[in-house]
Amino acid sequence: MINKFICTLLAATITLGAYAQRTDGTTKSLLKAEQEFAESATKNGIRSAFNSFSAGNALVFRPNPVNARNYYAAQPNDKNLSWTPDYAQVSRSADWGFTSGSYVVDGTQKVYGQYLSVWKAINGKWELVLDLGTTHNKPLHPVVNKFVDPKDYFKPQFNGPKQIAAGKEIILTTEKTLSAMLKSHGIGAFGGFLNSDARVLFPGYEPIIGKDKIVAFYNSVVDKISFKTTQADKANGGDLAYTYGMATVDYRTDLREIFNYVFIYERQPDHNWNLIEQIYTPTER
Numbered sequence: 001m002i003n004k005f006i007c008t009l010l011a012a013t014i015t016l017g018a019y020a021q022r023t024d025g026t027t028k029s030l031l032k033a034e035q036e037f038a039e040s041a042t043k044n045g046i047r048s049a050f051n052s053f054s055a056g057n058a059l060v061f062r063p064n065p066v067n068a069r070n071y072y073a074a075q076p077n078d079k080n081l082s083w084t085p086d087y088a089q090v091s092r093s094a095d096w097g098f099t100s101g102s103y104v105v106d107g108t109q110k111v112y113g114q115y116l117s118v119w120k121a122i123n124g125k126w127e128l129v130l131d132l133g134t135t136h137n138k139p140l141h142p143v144v145n146k147f148v149d150p151k152d153y154f155k156p157q158f159n160g161p162k163q164i165a166a167g168k169e170i171i172l173t174t175e176k177t178l179s180a181m182l183k184s185h186g187i188g189a190f191g192g193f194l195n196s197d198a199r200v201l202f203p204g205y206e207p208i209i210g211k212d213k214i215v216a217f218y219n220s221v222v223d224k225i226s227f228k229t230t231q232a233d234k235a236n237g238g239d240l241a242y243t244y245g246m247a248t249v250d251y252r253t254d255l256r257e258i259f260n261y262v263f264i265y266e267r268q269p270d271h272n273w274n275l276i277e278q279i280y281t282p283t284e285r
Contacts, residue, residue, distance in 0.1 A: 021053065021125040025094030027149045030119060033126035034085050034099050045077030054128045055120065061132035061260050064284050065230075065244070068128070080106045083115060087199065087277070089148040093155040093237030096120040096129075098264055100201065100277060102143070103133060112138050114201040116262055116279040118242055130244065132262060134203045134281045143207055146197070154237045167234040171241045171265060174273045179227050187218045187225065194275050195266065201279040203259075224250040227261070241265040241273065247280060258283045 021033045033053070041049035050060070050072045058068040083103035090097035098118045105111040115133035119126045156163070174193075181189040191211060200208040200217065208217050218225075230245040244262045251257070259280040265273040 021127070023094065023121045023124065023126050025090065025121075025150065025153065027088050027090045027097065027147050030090055030097045030099065030126055031085060031088055031147065033119065034088070034117070037128070038083055041081050041083075042079055045079050046081050047072040047075050047077040050128070053126075055122060058127070058129045058131070059244075060130075061262075061281055063132075063260060063281050065260065068131070082106070085147075086143045086145045087147070089240065089276075090150055091235035091237045091240045092150045092152060093235050093239075094121055094150065094153065095155075095236050096233075096240070097126075098240075098242070098277070100199070100279070102139060110138070112136060114207060114279070116201065116264075116277065118262070118264075130242070130262060132260065132279060132281050134201050134279060136204050136206055139206050141206055143209070150237070150239075154239075156236060156238075159236055164234075167238070167241075168232045171232040171234055171243060171273065172229060174265065175227060175229050175232070175243055175263070182225055187222050188215060190218050190275075191215045193273075195268075198275050199277045201277070203280060203282060221251060222249055223252045239267050241267075246283065249280075 021036065023029045037049055037053045040052060050068050054068040056069070059065045060068045060071055062071055081103065083101060085099040085101035087101060088097065088099040096119060098116065100114065100116040103113055103115050113133050113135040115131065117128055118130035120129045178193050181192065194211045194214055196211045197209065198211055198214055200214050202208065208214050226248050228246045229243050232241065232243045234241040242262060242264050247259045247261045249257050249259060260283055261278065261280050263275055264277040266276045268274055
């Protein structure tokens with residue numbers, strides 16, 4: 001009887017673990033996976049958590065992109081990292097979504113910052129595929145949570161390699177157009193590519209939220225900026241996309257800095273693609 005009880009308890013534990021990251025296509029399920037990821041990091045250690053929640057080909061920017069599992073295999077299994085999402089959204093096709101928010105590293109000195117993570121639904125569960133963060137001083141201003149569920153469910157009946165490649169090309173062309181506009185019309189051209197509630201996560205700054213504030217930030221800090229896109233991906237639902245690559249920033253102070261970046265795009269009713277979140281982290285020199 002005792003053995004039967006132990007076996008039943010073990011089976012229940014295994015079942016719970018198997019369902020821990022399951023996706024049902026909602027942002028709520030993604031936030032649940034994020035919460036379990038964060039709890040695992042504080043309970044079992046950062047290395048263990050990333051190994052458990054990352055896809056096999058996941059990239060982390062530390063600061064340059066590297067395979068997540070390879071990177072954490074050589075890192076100590078610290079338990080001093082905590083984070084809380086304040087922004088999340090899932091595609092209509094439920095194949096991927098993103099989360100972002102604040103994090104704290106509680107070491108000899110506390111380190112504060114913002115992160116952005118991209119997740120994909122793989123074999124019915126959420127797995128991390130991209131993750132990067134940027135630092136700033138201890139935050140003084142709270143950020144209002146924004147968790148956006150898909151407005152409906154849509155997945156094209158036919159979406160083969162040619163259709164996927166064509167979708168990526170649309171995003172790459174959008175980013176090329178953005179770069180061209182910035183070069184010809186100046187930094188203010190960002191305004192034509194931003195949602196009204198867009199966010200920018202930039203080193204040394206708390207989240208910059210809202211189109212007007214972002215344009216004012218770029219105008220006051222940046223003289224020129226150019227992008228070299230490494231990769232783009234578009235959700236099957238055709239509503240969300242992301243890019244990553246390198247950005248060269250010339251400041252108004254006559255200094256230049258090179259960043260890794262990840263941009264999140266959302267398709268608008270007029271079929272244009274607008275930026276809804278941007279994050280920059282300095283490259284390794």
